Amino acid sequence: MQSNSTLSCTILEKRNETPNVFSLVLRVEGERPPFLAGQYLTVRLPHFEPVEGKSYSIASTPREKNITLTIKEMGGFSRAILAHEVGDTITTSLPYGFFYPEPDESSGLAFVIGGIGITPCMSIIGDLLEHDYQKPITLFYSNRTQADIVFKNALDTLAQKHSNFKIHYFITREPIQGRALNGQSVTYDRMTADFITANTPNLHETDFFLCGSIDFTKDMWKSLKTEGIEHTRLFTEGFF
Numbered sequence: 001m002q003s004n005s006t007l008s009c010t011i012l013e014k015r016n017e018t019p020n021v022f023s024l025v026l027r028v029e030g031e032r033p034p035f036l037a038g039q040y041l042t043v044r045l046p047h048f049e050p051v052e053g054k055s056y057s058i059a060s061t062p063r064e065k066n067i068t069l070t071i072k073e074m075g076g077f078s079r080a081i082l083a084h085e086v087g088d089t090i091t092t093s094l095p096y097g098f099f100y101p102e103p104d105e106s107s108g109l110a111f112v113i114g115g116i117g118i119t120p121c122m123s124i125i126g127d128l129l130e131h132d133y134q135k136p137i138t139l140f141y142s143n144r145t146q147a148d149i150v151f152k153n154a155l156d157t158l159a160q161k162h163s164n165f166k167i168h169y170f171i172t173r174e175p176i177q178g179r180a181l182n183g184q185s186v187t188y189d190r191m192t193a194d195f196i197t198a199n200t201p202n203l204h205e206t207d208f209f210l211c212g213s214i215d216f217t218k219d220m221w222k223s224l225k226t227e228g229i230e231h232t233r234l235f236t237e238g239f240f
């Protein structure tokens with residue numbers, strides 16, 4: 001059943017993205033509401049705290065018929081969602097949120113991402129490229145190990161197909177294993193604002209989208225601002 005403010009979603013597919021991250025492909029009962037790439041849903045689980053639910057960004061693009069949520073197994077709530085199986089129904093809010101670009105207002109976009117923070121950006125980047133966005137898109141994406149990189153194949157395929165999309169991977173807790181991952185640049189160290197500013201085309205006309213844990217997002221926001229990026233060009237979504 002669908003009310004004015006909730007969606008009833010049936011799980012059509014459940015797939016592993018990494019050892020502890022799973023995608024749920026959801027079919028919305030009734031008409032799927034429109035959304036902007038970068039927005040999220042709040043999932044509500046009956047008899048489960050917090051009663052208001054927890055938020056999960058939409059990883060699929062608005063052009064796709066179904067909605068994909070990609071969830072990292074962390075604590076009680078994410079584990080309870082991921083205990084659902086294909087055919088089960090979950091209830092969510094309508095899509096909302098303000099983490100999306102205005103593509104005409106910059107000369108390019110950069111995404112500064114820690115771990116599972118890739119989810120809204122997968123939707124945004126996919127949507128822009130589906131709409132033939134021609135300006136530079138640069139993804140700076142940090143993970144502990146190569147095995148933790150969510151959507152690696154999909155991202156690499158997009159980068160191979162679109163010359164305006166470049167990826168810089170960062171691996172923080174694994175020994176150096178060579179200089180490139182599928183032809184993309186990789187640094188076996190923490191991401192720094194210095195590296196980001198040196199590798200962003202049209203630096204001062206670029207809008208930056210930062211997403212990951214609250215600490216990651218705060219730290220990157222501060223460091224980029226210290227490097228001279230105008231705060232009006234820094235957009236954040238902290239996962240908590």
Ligand SMILES: Cc1cc2nc3c(=O)[nH]c(=O)nc-3n(C[C@H](O)[C@H](O)[C@H](O)COP(=O)(O)OP(=O)(O)OC[C@H]3O[C@@H](n4cnc5c(N)ncnc54)[C@H](O)[C@@H]3O)c2cc1C
Binds near residue numbers: 056074116120
């Ligand atoms: C706008 C928004 C969008 C979100 N989108 C997604 C999404 O697409 N996919 C997804 O998996 N989650 C997403 N989240 C996070 C999600 O809402 C939950 O917070 C997350 O699932 C953890 O809840 P939990 O009850 O399972 O774990 P909790 O019991 O809350 O946390 C378990 C432990 O992990 C720590 N922790 C929580 N989040 C993080 C983090 N991001 N990085 C590092 N440590 C953390 C906590 O401090 C705690 O120690 C989003 C959050 C927001 C606000």
